[in-house]
Amino acid sequence: MPAFVETAGRSWRQTTLQCAVFSVGDAMVMLVIYGIAVVAARRITKMKRTKFYLFVSALGAVAAVFIELVGKAMRAWSYSERMPVFVGLGILPILQLATLGPTAVWIVSTWRKRHQIHDETQN
Numbered sequence: 001m002p003a004f005v006e007t008a009g010r011s012w013r014q015t016t017l018q019c020a021v022f023s024v025g026d027a028m029v030m031l032v033i034y035g036i037a038v039v040a041a042r043r044i045t046k047m048k049r050t051k052f053y054l055f056v057s058a059l060g061a062v063a064a065v066f067i068e069l070v071g072k073a074m075r076a077w078s079y080s081e082r083m084p085v086f087v088g089l090g091i092l093p094i095l096q097l098a099t100l101g102p103t104a105v106w107i108v109s110t111w112r113k114r115h116q117i118h119d120e121t122q123n
Contacts, residue, residue: 003083003092029067030101033059037101053102060097068093 002008007015037056041047047055068089071077084091 003080003090005078005080008080008082026097026100029063029097030060030104033063033101034105053105056101056105057098060099060101061094064094064097065089067097 007018033056036059037052040055041052072088079085079090
C-alpha cells in the first residue's frame with residue numbers, strides 16, 4: 001500500500017494480514033451504515049432506490065472522514081506522497097467507503113432478484 005508511509009516499502013505479503021484486519025473493520029462499518037440506511041428508508045417511505053444508494057454513499061463518506069480524523073489524531077497512520085489529500089485527509093479511503101456501500105448493496109440486491117426469479121420459475 002504505497003499511499004501510506006507505514007506500508008509503502010513493504011511487499012504485499014508483509015501487508016496482507018494488516019489489510020485483512022482493516023477489511024474486516026470496513027465490513028463492520030458497512031453493516032452499520034446499511035442498518036442505518038434501512039431504518040431511515042423505512043421511516044422515509046418515499047425514498048427511491050437512487051436516493052438510498054446516495055444516502056449509503058454519503059454515510060460511507062462521513063464515516064470515512066471520521067475514521068481518518070481519528071486515525072490521524074491518534075497518529076495511527078500517515079500518508080505518503082502517493083496519497084492524494086484534501087484538507088489534510090486522504091481521498092482514497094474516503095472514496096473507498098463512499099463507493100463500497102452502494103456497490104455492495106447493488107451486488108446483493110441484483111443477486112437476490114436473480115435468485116428470486118430463479119426460485120419462482122422452479123416452483
